[in-house]
Amino acid sequence: MNAFFALIRRDLLLATRIGGGAGIGLVFFLMLVTIMPFAVGPDMVLLARIGPAILWVAALLATLIGLDRLFQADEEDGSLDLLRMSGLPLPLVVLAKVIAHWLVTGLPLALAAPLLGLLLALEPQAMLAVTVTLLAGTPALTFIGATGAALTAGLRRGGLILAVLVMPLMIPVLIFGISATSAALGGPVPFHTPFAILCGLGLFAMVTGTISAALAIRASEA
Amino acid sequence: MKLSVSGLAVTRSGRPVFSKLGFTLESGEALALTGPNGAGKSTLLRILAGLLPPTAGSIEWTGGHDDAPFSEEAHYLGHRDALKPALTPFEVLTFWRSLLGQSALEPLAALERVGLGHAAYLPSAYLSAGQRRRLSLARLLVAHRPLWLLDEPTAALDQASETMFGGLVVDHLTRGGLAIIATHTPLPIPTRTLSLRASA
Numbered sequence: 209m210n211a212f213f214a215l216i217r218r219d220l221l222l223a224t225r226i227g228g229g230a231g232i233g234l235v236f237f238l239m240l241v242t243i244m245p246f247a248v249g250p251d252m253v254l255l256a257r258i259g260p261a262i263l264w265v266a267a268l269l270a271t272l273i274g275l276d277r278l279f280q281a282d283e284e285d286g287s288l289d290l291l292r293m294s295g296l297p298l299p300l301v302v303l304a305k306v307i308a309h310w311l312v313t314g315l316p317l318a319l320a321a322p323l324l325g326l327l328l329a330l331e332p333q334a335m336l337a338v339t340v341t342l343l344a345g346t347p348a349l350t351f352i353g354a355t356g357a358a359l360t361a362g363l364r365r366g367g368l369i370l371a372v373l374v375m376p377l378m379i380p381v382l383i384f385g386i387s388a389t390s391a392a393l394g395g396p397v398p399f400h401t402p403f404a405i406l407c408g409l410g411l412f413a414m415v416t417g418t419i420s421a422a423l424a425i426r427a428s429e430a
Numbered sequence: 431m432k433l434s435v436s437g438l439a440v441t442r443s444g445r446p447v448f449s450k451l452g453f454t455l456e457s458g459e460a461l462a463l464t465g466p467n468g469a470g471k472s473t474l475l476r477i478l479a480g481l482l483p484p485t486a487g488s489i490e491w492t493g494g495h496d497d498a499p500f501s502e503e504a505h506y507l508g509h510r511d512a513l514k515p516a517l518t519p520f521e522v523l524t525f526w527r528s529l530l531g532q533s534a535l536e537p538l539a540a541l542e543r544v545g546l547g548h549a550a551y552l553p554s555a556y557l558s559a560g561q562r563r564r565l566s567l568a569r570l571l572v573a574h575r576p577l578w579l580l581d582e583p584t585a586a587l588d589q590a591s592e593t594m595f596g597g598l599v600v601d602h603l604t605r606g607g608l609a610i611i612a613t614h615t616p617l618p619i620p621t622r623t624l625s626l627r628a629s630a
Contacts (some may be wrong), residue, residue, distance in 0.1 A: 211528055211529045211531065214524075214525055214528035214529055215444075215525075215529060217524045218517070221516075221517065222514055222516055222517065222519070225516035225517070226516055227515070227516060228516065260564050263512075284510070285510050285511065285512050285514070286508050286509070286510030286511065286512040287512040287514075288505060288509060289476075289479070289481055289510075289512070290506065290512050290529075290530075292480075292481060292505065292527070293479060293480065293481070293501045293506055293530075294502070294529045294530050294531070295502055295529075295530065295531040296529065299597075341440065351628075390485070401607065429482055430483060
């Protein structure tokens with residue numbers, strides 16, 4: 209357990225140091241959301257209606273931005289070899305790295321969402337709904353992406369292949385994330401139905417993503 | 431502790447690297463792996479480290495912890511030094527000490543041993559190639575693992591550091607450890623030698 213937290217701590221430390229790349233996804237998220245009102249035009253009613261969807265799509269794309277470095281950095285400098293030889297089972301190594309990655313990439317997106325909601329003329333209730341659904345949905349996105357990141361760890365320019373690989377798998381999360389948000393703002397469906405499915409997708413992705421990423425790392429050498 | 435390897439063969443992308451390779455190594459012994467480039471020295475070390483599956487053959491490890499997989503009894507020092515430029519040597523060693531288990535020397539003591547005590551809190555990015563190598567060697571000291579698998583450990587080391595390295599290995603062997611060292615230069619310690627030939 210000690211080793212597990214040591215790995216999370218190291219990854220958080222690396223992310224916040226020079227060249228760590230924490231914040232790139234957040235800046236990308238900010239840019240995407242900021243240009244939207246310019247593209248759509250000053251129609252406050254329309255913006256408020258599509259606002260949650262814009263935030264969700266932007267969060268999904270921002271998640272993809274940093275994913276390619278998740279295992280690549282450790283693969284390049286040989287750290288991954290040593291991690292594989294450590295006492296920590298490989299799925300737990302993956303889990304620790306993904307948790308650390310989410311804390312510096314996914315969590316800031318959810319926390320920044322209400323602020324950016326102001327740009328999209330969202331009602332306070334909609335801001336809350338987007339934040340809650342992003343808090344539940346971004347871990348799912350990161351865990352789904354982890355498998356793609358493990359598969360492309362050895363490739364120099366794996367970013368695009370990674371996006372193409374994992375994007376289709378992220379669509380269910382997007383669908384239920386947005387339907388939970390609109391359910392919270394009134395609709396025929398009660399909020400907890402799509403939200404429970406969203407949380408379920410997150411838990412499913414956590415188990416399958418961790419195990420399949422570990423398998424992908426092990427298979428990359430053979 | 432005893433390591434016995436027999437009938438080991440490996441094929442990489444359709445090309446046989448070596449076959450029918452066998453040797454035994456006991457506590458307190460060191461084995462030097464020699465041979466031309468491409469003969470399979472690094473491949474053999476990676477197989478022993480459990481990072482590559484062999485095509486055929488067996489590796490037996492007796493006398494270690496029964497419940498631990500063999501690769502958790504080995505230290506591997508490869509060409510890539512697994513150092514993060516943004517972390518200080520102290521942070522690097524503290525991290526590997528908690529990750530590798532079986533804690534041995536304190537990070538600062540290990541850094542003193544390899545002559546890097548003065549650089550403990552500098553970002554690793556400022557270290558020279560030789561100093562990075564010495565930091566990698568310090569990693570072998572913070573966790574106790576009986577088998578050392580070293581791939582050209584003396585590359586980039588100066589004369590004094592090479593002598594220091596010899597001392598580290600001798601200490602390790604007198605404590606009952608084993609070492610397998612791939613090298614092109616004569617080592618500063620007595621070893622048995624296994625020569626790999628370049629495959630046709």
